[in-house]
Amino acid sequence: MSDRRTLQIKQISAHPGPIPGEGVQRDLEVCKLVDTTTCIGCKACEVACVEWNDMPFTPTTFDNTYQTMPETAWSFWNLIKFNEHQREDGTIQWLMRKDQCMHCADPGCLRACPADGAIVQYSNGIVDFNQENCIGCEFCVSGCPFNIPKFNPTTKKVYKCTLCSDRVGQGLEPACIKACPTGCLKFGSKDDMKFIAEERAQQLREHFGYANAGVYDPASIGGTHVIYVLHDATRPELYGGLPKDPQIPWSYTVWKWLAKPVLGTLALFGLLGVCLHYVTVGPRKSQPEPPPRKER
Amino acid sequence: MGTAVDRFDDKARGLFDRIGTNDVYQGELLRHRPYTRFLHWMVALFFFLALFSGFGIYLPWLFRWFTPIFGGGALARSMHPWFGVGFCFFFGLQVLNWLEPMLWSKADTEWIRGLKNHVLKPEKLEPTETGFFNAGQKVQFWEITIGSVVFLITGIILWIGAGTFGRITVAVSYVLHDISALVMLFGIFIHMYLSTFGQPGTFHSMTRGSVAESWAWTFHPSWYKQVTGRDPRQAHEEARRQMETGRR
Numbered sequence: 001m002s003d004r005r006t007l008q009i010k011q012i013s014a015h016p017g018p019i020p021g022e023g024v025q026r027d028l029e030v031c032k033l034v035d036t037t038t039c040i041g042c043k044a045c046e047v048a049c050v051e052w053n054d055m056p057f058t059p060t061t062f063d064n065t066y067q068t069m070p071e072t073a074w075s076f077w078n079l080i081k082f083n084e085h086q087r088e089d090g091t092i093q094w095l096m097r098k099d100q101c102m103h104c105a106d107p108g109c110l111r112a113c114p115a116d117g118a119i120v121q122y123s124n125g126i127v128d129f130n131q132e133n134c135i136g137c138e139f140c141v142s143g144c145p146f147n148i149p150k151f152n153p154t155t156k157k158v159y160k161c162t163l164c165s166d167r168v169g170q171g172l173e174p175a176c177i178k179a180c181p182t183g184c185l186k187f188g189s190k191d192d193m194k195f196i197a198e199e200r201a202q203q204l205r206e207h208f209g210y211a212n213a214g215v216y217d218p219a220s221i222g223g224t225h226v227i228y229v230l231h232d233a234t235r236p237e238l239y240g241g242l243p244k245d246p247q248i249p250w251s252y253t254v255w256k257w258l259a260k261p262v263l264g265t266l267a268l269f270g271l272l273g274v275c276l277h278y279v280t281v282g283p284r285k286s287q288p289e290p291p292p293r294k295e296r
Numbered sequence: 297m298g299t300a301v302d303r304f305d306d307k308a309r310g311l312f313d314r315i316g317t318n319d320v321y322q323g324e325l326l327r328h329r330p331y332t333r334f335l336h337w338m339v340a341l342f343f344f345l346a347l348f349s350g351f352g353i354y355l356p357w358l359f360r361w362f363t364p365i366f367g368g369g370a371l372a373r374s375m376h377p378w379f380g381v382g383f384c385f386f387f388g389l390q391v392l393n394w395l396e397p398m399l400w401s402k403a404d405t406e407w408i409r410g411l412k413n414h415v416l417k418p419e420k421l422e423p424t425e426t427g428f429f430n431a432g433q434k435v436q437f438w439e440i441t442i443g444s445v446v447f448l449i450t451g452i453i454l455w456i457g458a459g460t461f462g463r464i465t466v467a468v469s470y471v472l473h474d475i476s477a478l479v480m481l482f483g484i485f486i487h488m489y490l491s492t493f494g495q496p497g498t499f500h501s502m503t504r505g506s507v508a509e510s511w512a513w514t515f516h517p518s519w520y521k522q523v524t525g526r527d528p529r530q531a532h533e534e535a536r537r538q539m540e541t542g543r544r
Contacts, residue, residue: 139470252467267479284515
């Protein structure tokens, strides 16, 4: 056997049966660390992403800032969000955040998805879309707290960052990590990245005057496999719509796993009911009907 | 209702009467005119197109064998809203067409109170107050009307998406849309049963327009009286006597 490994599956969207090969081998949880304090906004990660994933040109907009487009697109999975934040003393802080799929431990997209096998979560934490099973219903868009899945109207499927699952499966780092010139992007096991991130946050608090510096790894969705070091972890909204307390709509869980099968069965009772009515009570006929045949 | 609606309905009914024909033989009555029949079957067509394409979105792992009919899951999903628009359009016309006979009356409340007798121990003859539609039909009609409004509002929200309406609105709409579909599906089984096997002779009223007189005095006595001027119970009694003498 070579050192070639395949990614093991942990969760499959809307899958009724067991997960094939679940738990056969142990996998490290991977993690991408984005240190927003050392990002210089060079967009090398954007280019590397488009290059590696072989994506077509995505039209840009010009609004007098560095922001080339307002949000990620189906063909543009990795976008640096530039935010000018005015501090209380009137000085400007330029916040840059690399926006991409967060690869949540409890993915809202996967919970919302009704299509069997369209979204999978690997045991290393990567959440990946399988376009061949996608039906383009866009429920994942409403399931995602980070506004990441994007619909392609031509193929009628939804696309997003794969955390380069094709590279990671071969023991390589994601393309964006490879391209980053400042070392603001790191890739490794979740434990290691968390350790480095906390250390960096502590450094920022103690030596750089960022009293609120911290790590963004929201517990409300079980943590993410992309984590940020922020200058001000108490106000993640400053970084271009990063939710402080990301939530998955409760209706998806209740509806999909409880009410959907139960109510669907109840609707079928209509069919069962009329069949039983016909064979027991019997039909109503126009009157008068001829009398029943006499027994001889 | 406003006169503009009345005029529109009259015009549409007249147009379809000029084009369409009815098969009404001796001993039969005209029940549904061509315009009504046309609307009914257009509603039915779009209902089932929307239903079957919707199954593929509702539970793909169970109903993925439906989606190839529409060219695959993604295409079924993208056509589903258009089927829904067709359904709402034609049912909207049907609402205008049927608004008057579908209005609720006191006799309908009585009918619902005696539902058990109608369903479990078939009374041979309907109560004499039962008009063109009985209370059960009216309940279903208004259920579909309300359901269509729910479909339309939540459907547009799901169609345009979370980008405009927000994630929570979409998540709630999705549940309401499904519940509306399931209630309607439940009702449609009963509707199809009662119009075919459950009450023989009913189906023809929606294909060629007519029903037997005996059908009319049995199931819709008040309507029978209205169109023939004869007393439904008396007509039934006469027919019964005739049948007995004929046999002797």
